Amino acid sequence: MTQSTTLTVNGARVSETIEPRTHLADFLREKLNLTATHIGCEHGVCGACTILVDGQPVRSCLTYAVSCEGAEVVTIEGLEHDPLMAKLREAFSRHHGLQCGYCTPGMLATAYDLATRIPDADEARVRLELAGNLCRCTGYAGIVAAILDVLAQGPHVSAFTSQWRECAEPGALAPVLSHGATTTVQSAPALLPSSDSVDLTGGTKITRSVTIHADADLVWKILSDPWQVAKCFPGAAVSQVSGNRVDGALTVSAGPIRTSFAGRAEVLYDAATRTGEIRGIGDDRGGRSRAQGMMVFAVAPAAEGASQLTVDITYKLTGPLAQFGRPAIISAITSGLLAEFARNVAILAAGKEKLKTSLMRQVWYTLTAFLQPRR
Amino acid sequence: MKPAPFAYQAVPSAKDARAYLASPDAKAIAGGQSLGPMLNLRLARPALLVDIARTRDLRGVLEDGDVVTYGAAVTHADIEDGRVPDATPGWLRNAARHIAYRAVRNRGTIGGSLAHADPAADWVNIMTALGAMVLISGPHGDRSISMEQFILGPYATALAAGELISGVRVLRRSAKAQWGYAKFCRKEGDFAQASAAVLIDPERGEQRIVLGAIERAPACIPDPEAFLSGRLSADDVVAQILPERDEASRALHAAMLEQAHAMAFGGAVK
Numbered sequence: 001m002t003q004s005t006t007l008t009v010n011g012a013r014v015s016e017t018i019e020p021r022t023h024l025a026d027f028l029r030e031k032l033n034l035t036a037t038h039i040g041c042e043h044g045v046c047g048a049c050t051i052l053v054d055g056q057p058v059r060s061c062l063t064y065a066v067s068c069e070g071a072e073v074v075t076i077e078g079l080e081h082d083p084l085m086a087k088l089r090e091a092f093s094r095h096h097g098l099q100c101g102y103c104t105p106g107m108l109a110t111a112y113d114l115a116t117r118i119p120d121a122d123e124a125r126v127r128l129e130l131a132g133n134l135c136r137c138t139g140y141a142g143i144v145a146a147i148l149d150v151l152a153q154g155p156h157v158s159a160f161t162s163q164w165r166e167c168a169e170p171g172a173l174a175p176v177l178s179h180g181a182t183t184t185v186q187s188a189p190a191l192l193p194s195s196d197s198v199d200l201t202g203g204t205k206i207t208r209s210v211t212i213h214a215d216a217d218l219v220w221k222i223l224s225d226p227w228q229v230a231k232c233f234p235g236a237a238v239s240q241v242s243g244n245r246v247d248g249a250l251t252v253s254a255g256p257i258r259t260s261f262a263g264r265a266e267v268l269y270d271a272a273t274r275t276g277e278i279r280g281i282g283d284d285r286g287g288r289s290r291a292q293g294m295m296v297f298a299v300a301p302a303a304e305g306a307s308q309l310t311v312d313i314t315y316k317l318t319g320p321l322a323q324f325g326r327p328a329i330i331s332a333i334t335s336g337l338l339a340e341f342a343r344n345v346a347i348l349a350a351g352k353e354k355l356k357t358s359l360m361r362q363v364w365y366t367l368t369a370f371l372q373p374r375r
Numbered sequence: 376m377k378p379a380p381f382a383y384q385a386v387p388s389a390k391d392a393r394a395y396l397a398s399p400d401a402k403a404i405a406g407g408q409s410l411g412p413m414l415n416l417r418l419a420r421p422a423l424l425v426d427i428a429r430t431r432d433l434r435g436v437l438e439d440g441d442v443v444t445y446g447a448a449v450t451h452a453d454i455e456d457g458r459v460p461d462a463t464p465g466w467l468r469n470a471a472r473h474i475a476y477r478a479v480r481n482r483g484t485i486g487g488s489l490a491h492a493d494p495a496a497d498w499v500n501i502m503t504a505l506g507a508m509v510l511i512s513g514p515h516g517d518r519s520i521s522m523e524q525f526i527l528g529p530y531a532t533a534l535a536a537g538e539l540i541s542g543v544r545v546l547r548r549s550a551k552a553q554w555g556y557a558k559f560c561r562k563e564g565d566f567a568q569a570s571a572a573v574l575i576d577p578e579r580g581e582q583r584i585v586l587g588a589i590e591r592a593p594a595c596i597p598d599p600e601a602f603l604s605g606r607l608s609a610d611d612v613v614a615q616i617l618p619e620r621d622e623a624s625r626a627l628h629a630a631m632l633e634q635a636h637a638m639a640f641g642g643a644v645k
Contacts, residue, residue: 001380020383020424023415042376043412050478056452057478062411066383067404067426113477131563132476168435168446176389176432177444177510177542336528 007068010078020066025049027065036076036105047133050106051075055160057113076105084156091146099137111147116158209310210342214349216307220274220299232344274299378414385426395425397537406482409491444544447486463548476564486540492532495566500587504572507545513538526592552576555638557631569627571635609633
């Protein structure tokens with residue numbers, strides 16, 4: 001999967017055939033041998049890879065080279081004979097603005113932008129603007145002093161005109177942005193708060209209640225069949241049922257993240273009271289994270305032929321995933337999952353074959369694994 | 376890390392974007408400042424990236440009387456530098472200035488921030504507090520929904536398959552309206568650990584208080600008057616809305632609420 005891309009690098013026109021996944025820093029270093037651009041964290045935090053694209057500082061690790069078609073890219077190499085960069089270099093040297101030098105190209109690119117964009121920056125502002133460039137040697141004192149020194153020699157002019165991506169005229173925007181009569185635009189009313197009652201003693205506990213638009217007997221019938229439950233529960237799959245033991249898996253995702261848990265649960269039913277209990281444990285692929293949990297559920301008749309499903313969940317997470325196990329997230333997602341489960345049970349109870357496609361699919365957070373212990 | 380392989384298509388218009396987004400496993404990318412890290416860490420592995428950063432009809436602002444519509448591909452820096460109009464008396468411009476870092480703001484977009492739906496993101500919470508509407512363009516036509524309906528949870532939105540945010544629509548606010556927005560970050564530009572926004576618009580008879588960075592959709596408090604009149608303290612409000620959070624976190628949110636409140640009533644704007 002390659003693509004041809006043409007851009008200007010340090011004044012020279014460059015045309016290369018590359019994989020779209022090649023980010024600009026790799027493109028510069030690996031294809032063009034321009035190794036002054038340093039790669040640190042590769043996810044936009046450290047600032048070492050900061051360079052100028054169309055006159056503005058950008059993270060070259062978060063900028064794919066193919067997205068720079070026609071752009072003007074300038075690296076530290078391209079600023080060798082630039083008068084402002086010469087002053088910055090000299091000041092960094094004089095004020096001890098570097099030790100190991102790893103952050104320096106990014107610092108200089110940021111400083112170049114700072115010196116031309118905010119000529120009256122004081123020390124506080126300089127420090128603020130440097131927040132996105134990490135230095136672990138100098139304690140920043142030398143860097144800040146060097147930049148203030150250069151600012152005092154100003155004003156400075158950037159050698160590169162900032163080429164902001166063109167903003168369209170209203171005429172061009174109207175077809176896309178004017179849909180929906182503007183008169184219907186109102187501020188939305190304030191949301192009601194969630195009535196979460198989460199108890200954090202020991203394991204984390206969540207209580208939820210949903211109305212299912214189906215008769216309580218029908219709902220109970222579905223709930224007492226693990227195969228049917230899996231059909232209704234987003235992401236759940238049952239592989240084997242023997243006695244009250246259920247084996248299976250749960251695929252969960254949050255935004256673009258997706259993972260799968262496999263496990264086993266014991267299910268106890270009490271048909272007389274229409275209550276049940278699931279107790280289980282599951283591991284993710286590679287066994288790095290583990291979810292353990294218990295769910296007590298009860299079905300009761302409600303008004304107009306509907307029924308009320310109440311669940312009490314207690315769960316515990318260990319392993320790498322545990323660091324994402326923030327109760328607030330799980331609490332919100334549980335509501336979403338149960339709402340969809342309720343909808344699906346109602347549809348199944350009504351005898352309709354096709355279950356609603358999961359709108360909430362994006363909502364499942366990795367940690368909702370506890371909802372399907374040992375499936 | 377390097378991303379897993381993907382195909383890439385830059386598109387000139389929203390219509391073209393929709394056509395490519397119809398293919399399975401396609402994902403829209405604008406500035407890539409939130410999606411990029413997920414791609415680089417291989418947490419996200421889309422088959423196709425549809426680049427809307429230069430999509431002409433998504434880059435700009437439409438002003439229509441009382442309503443200002445920001446195209447999805449407007450960058451934070453566009454707002455920070457005033458290259459696009461501010462629907463408010465400087466609130467958006469000031470907020471934009473404190474989003475991540477300048478190098479990120481030069482590419483990151485308002486539509487991308489909303490689509491990514493990180494609970495700590497500034498626009499997610501600010502647009503909720505302003506009662507903004509999200510314009511969505513999709514295979515079955517256009518629709519617009521409120522921010523409350525749009526953000527479903529962490530990284531989760533009401534966008535359906537093949538749909539794209541075309542813009543975000545906000546009402547103009549005059550100098551008579553009061554506004555405060557505060558966030559707590561370990562360092563400038565870092566993800567917020569707590570945030571709060573206060574809006575009091577006497578002209579429109581609107582009061583809205585939002586607690587953000589709570590790892591679910593921003594929470595609008597049901598009775599802003601109780602807090603604004605002093606009947607409930609910030610601690611009371613936070614205890615009521617965020618009972619699941621630990622004491623330290625609640626204290627942070629209460630502090631941010633107090634700060635936003637002070638800012639709305641003439642406190643120093645950072």
